[in-house]
Amino acid sequence: MGATNAAKTNYQYQTETEALLMRLRRMEGQVRGVQKMIEEGRYCVDIVTQLQAISAAADKVAQQVLEGHIRGCVTDAIKEQRGDEAITELMTVLSKAMRG
């Protein structure tokens, strides 16, 4: 993607960089927490529940970044008549997310 993406902006999610980093640091802590649970031989259902929380957290951050992408990059692309390509790329991401 390199050359093409180089031109693309990322300013949308950058307005909320700190909030995103905070969520990701919390997620990192959750992953380390599960490691500890496994080392301590904790009950498997509690481990699964914790892993489900991590998965949901990753999905939520992904959605947040995606919203910024749509409001920023995709919107710009549409205004500059590059919408078709941008939407095709967006649909690839969405189809992975929507397990369709």
Place this chain on the structure above:
Amino acid sequence: MGATNAAKTNYQYQTETEALLMRLRRMEGQVRGVQKMIEEGRYCVDIVTQLQAISAAADKVAQQVLEGHIRGCVTDAIKEQRGDEAITELMTVLSKAMRG
């Protein structure tokens, strides 16, 4: 859950503790990688793709632990006539995982 769970075993996933810990350490690296991507202002679609990979990794580990749980704790519970309660608990986990 405390008292009840105390009696429950965790030996199933413990036979594969090292493999699970390795996956979780890789996941921790992925989460830190996304932090770096955000700090460097990388392209939003690449960040979303990486977050989707983390979510899928968490789901996969959850499935692995769940399989151990079913082969271990749930199987034992059924053999000892405590199956009803164990399956009710299992269904709660599954319904969260299956978004039904």
Place this chain on the structure above:
Amino acid sequence: MGATNAAKTNYQYQTETEALLMRLRRMEGQVRGVQKMIEEGRYCVDIVTQLQAISAAADKVAQQVLEGHIRGCVTDAIKEQRGDEAITELMTVLSKAMRG
């Protein structure tokens, strides 16, 4: 699967056959409703929302049948020392449902 499954029971979900059939008839009505929405040129977001409801309904019925399967077939298999095979089959279904 034929020969093996022939021996397997289905009594679990049969105790609730009528409730399941009712849900499926409602789902059939929903699918026909979407056809009508498309023929009438209704707003796309409303169509997507309706399709999401159908998908969620199918997942919910699947979960209900799965619970019966675990309480019935899988439980029987475990008691009769055929648990390993039954759980392997169960995990195949779960992994599809959990998109892991």
Place this chain on the structure above:
Amino acid sequence: MGATNAAKTNYQYQTETEALLMRLRRMEGQVRGVQKMIEEGRYCVDIVTQLQAISAAADKVAQQVLEGHIRGCVTDAIKEQRGDEAITELMTVLSKAMRG
């Protein structure tokens, strides 16, 4: 939604009305097929597998309509400076689809 949506177009998915209706008729047939399976007392795992196929089919059609919506309604809205509202509506649909 009435008044607002009345102004919104649906021409995007209408170019493929027949293809969509064909998929939905197939889905209707699948739902009826599951009813028959239940009436005949078929093996539960086969029923769950069939329900998962219906759910995936509904997701796939939803994605197709959504793509038309983004290429049509959302693109128009952005060009006519109504992008913010259209994207907020889109994100509501996506968040349901992405279980975030």
